[in-house]
Amino acid sequence: MNLIANWSYPTAIRFGAGRISEIVDACNAAGIKKPLLVTDKGLADMVITQSTLDLLAAGGLGRAMFADVDPNPTELNVEAGLQVYRDGGHDGVVAFGGGSGLDLGKCLAFMAGQTRPLWDFEDIDDWWTRADADAIAPIVAVPTTAGTGSEVGRASVITNSVTHQKKIIFHPKFLPSIVICDPELTVGMPSFITAGTGMDAFAHCLEAFCSPHYHPMSQGMALEGMRLVKENLPKAFADGTDIEARAHMMAAAAMGATAFQKGLGAIHAMSHPLGAVHNTHHGTTNAVVMLEVLKFNRPAVEGKLVQAANYLGIDGGFDGFFDFAASLINDLGIPKNLTELGVKNPDIEALTQEALKDPSTGGNPIEMTYDNTKALFEACI
């Protein structure tokens, strides 16, 4: 099967194994002459990162990297990165990595020419119009995991280091101008990260599919995204070098993140404060709370998930879909509950309050209230 293509929706995507070799051409096309490659600490010394820097250097674009990025990037990472970006006289960003590297890279390109503080651009009402759009630097995004889909997203999640709240910073121009989706970059991912990130992609598709908002394009994409995860995540988990499975998972990740402009829901509303306070892995946390959220949403989503089950080739309607999700989570070795995930002495009251403030809350098919959200957290402990 030929898994190489150029897509222009939702942005220019160069998809296929080996296409990281086009990084210099992508920077040229985006108008970047002196890129700063932004990634996380864990990736900084890895071969995929160093060889990408080698390609940039050989193409005359320098070899600059900023990797002081925490797993849940904070405004302190943004400030440190901006210093490096400005001191180095850079004119664009190569955002490289999983969610943290991509989100911080995008945020640096956005903030590079702004004069107002970061929190002025939180995703509230039309706050994004406060930004000087012409001052946003170009972004080339290169995902190295298959889950977040941040490479096709118009926002970054940045954690406030003082309040431990995850904030969404939004602007339409956060959308990278060029994305290189090269599944070979994901081959070295440890299996638990393959599992967690893959379940993030699945959660994006599932929540977008179940969200009540009208967006038929996203609905179709979410459905096919779920099918790609069902067929390929177990293969990529069992054999990390299965490049075809890795490619399909990379496509599913980009599809999930494109689809969730239709809305997310309780899985993400709960996962965001859990990650911000307890530093849990985002995708893995989604998987841990997923089954309780499915049970909670059942009255509103039963019909839709019967359709999904039919398309995915699952017998038994809603129950069949639920059992499929449960065995996928089990087979991937995901912790059974939040306690097993490492959440110690959670402040359920505070988590509930934060979940209700999360923008994902509005996309849940059943209205989230203090009582039912608290009960959801309790059920996941």
Ligand SMILES: [Fe+2]
């Ligand atoms: Fe997510």
